[in-house]
Amino acid sequence: MKTRESFVPVYFQLAEDLKEKILAGELKPGDALPSETQLGEQYGISKMTVRNGLRLLAQEGLIESFRGKGSFVAHPNLSELILNLAGHGSENPQDYDSKLLAINVIAAEDGVALRLQIKPGTKLIQFRRLLLIDGEPVAVENRYLTYQRGKPLVEQEIKYADFPEAVARHTGIITEGNQVTISAVSLHQPEAELLETSSGIPALKVEQLVYGRQNTPLGLSIMICHGEKYHLIASTRSFFG
């Protein structure tokens, strides 16, 4: 603290200071922090500024606050991970490419209809893509979108956009939810051919359901990935940004 002359905001310095104490073990999980009023007096800053700093720590999951009781050092819990689907786990996004295989208007088959909560046979837009890394095919993706009258899909959208973003552009509705299911399957013949490998080898199946308001399913993406060539990577944000 004290260094009021710094360019770093005071509430940020307070947060760093407390964070140091927590990470060094001076404040252990479950311990109570000084009250906001006390912290304000200690550091010579106003309560609102203290709260601003504590909010940072709470956002990082380092502390928890309870009205009427106090603020406490949280128990470590890093089981929430951020899975970045846009990057698909590679550090070299420039090596990515995708090839559009087909766009069709189809009648929904039972499995897809179930997931999209529509009647089997309803018209859907389907498009198939091949994902390439370094020119090598690594995954086949099938996307299904609920059909919207007078909303033609532009190829560019499909090629470059994120799936939720593409759904949002097509339906004109901001997507609100997203559920991904990951499982392991054996590669079937049609996909194996596209991936230039043999059928039967292990593959990752990544299903992504995009929801709009009122939990209405708007789109479904099913991606079959070559198990050896393709990995999904997720990481927590580090406490040190």
Place this chain on the structure above:
Amino acid sequence: MKTRESFVPVYFQLAEDLKEKILAGELKPGDALPSETQLGEQYGISKMTVRNGLRLLAQEGLIESFRGKGSFVAHPNLSELILNLAGHGSENPQDYDSKLLAINVIAAEDGVALRLQIKPGTKLIQFRRLLLIDGEPVAVENRYLTYQRGKPLVEQEIKYADFPEAVARHTGIITEGNQVTISAVSLHQPEAELLETSSGIPALKVEQLVYGRQNTPLGLSIMICHGEKYHLIASTRSFFG
């Protein structure tokens, strides 16, 4: 607004109000919001209260603010997913059980040593667990922890704790990062036996690396999951908490 008599905080009402406008399409991605001062006048509240409300929207990724320019409706982007590893994707956590197979002190083999950034042959604590759902074995997990003098591992910790939490308790260091890699593999004979199935069928391989400060790897968990019995599910937080 107006309903100042409500129990809902004013800043929350402001956030809901703007959120409605955004989700209804009244404010489109890229549009500028009224300035904080203007919003304060419109709603008859102070600037700090306005900022409190805008902070909520920013946290949800609905708006972005730029000093000197203004606040703008963000472009939808739901490609970041929260993967909850503690729950392992089931809605019925009560059906979970785990069986400890073995705890050993071993010398690190090359693959593990590489990931933990230690010299091959260094002493490690290894423990193997079997994960059961409804009494059925669905996954085998191998955990490796860097050996800490005078820090015996308690069986309870292993059985119930989250991996990052277990690491934190054992090392006495708060874990700071977490990286998970998911890939598809073929089930090998030893795991197949434990999972009471045949080798060669597809399986999910989930590797979790836990880091401490200065990006020091503290622990490694390798989980082999039955591809058909086990799915990983991730979802975005909905805008409507």
Place this chain on the structure above:
DNA sequence: CAGTGGTCTAGACCACGCC
């Protein structure tokens, strides 16, 4: 009851973007 966090105000000054 006293102490806590949660909300809110009406000002102030600053750093930045833009004209």
Place this chain on the structure above:
DNA sequence: GCGTGGTCTAGACCACTGC
């Protein structure tokens, strides 16, 4: 220069917890 968001203050009142 003016308008913007970002920081900060010194108060106030409320809702809640726990004694």
